[in-house]
Amino acid sequence: MATQVILPAALPSILNGLKQGWTFAWRSLMAAELLYVTLSLGNLLNTGRDLDDASQVIAVMIVIIIIGVAIDTLVFSTLERNMRERWGF
Numbered sequence: 001m002a003t004q005v006i007l008p009a010a011l012p013s014i015l016n017g018l019k020q021g022w023t024f025a026w027r028s029l030m031a032a033e034l035l036y037v038t039l040s041l042g043n044l045l046n047t048g049r050d051l052d053d054a055s056q057v058i059a060v061m062i063v064i065i066i067i068g069v070a071i072d073t074l075v076f077s078t079l080e081r082n083m084r085e086r087w088g089f
Contacts, residue, residue, distance in 0.1 A: 008087045015083060019076045026068055
């Protein structure tokens with residue numbers, strides 16, 4: 001009963017929670033990278049801000065957005081599409 005009824009009923013909520021959790025983790029990672037000096041996107045963003053280099057700031061923001069959209073499209077959209085096909089949602 002658990003695999004035939006409960007799991008298919010709960011799967012949309014589970015995937016939604018995974019998507020929201022990943023989004024929160026991505027934002028937290030970007031915020032943490034602003035605090036610590038490492039070779040990262042957050043550091044590049046902070047350096048561009050400190051140097052008043054608007055083109056660098058915008059370029060890093062575009063890269064961050066592209067990574068977020070790519071993960072959403074490649075991972076979560078694929079999972080949601082497979083779930084709809086398999087369980088008929």
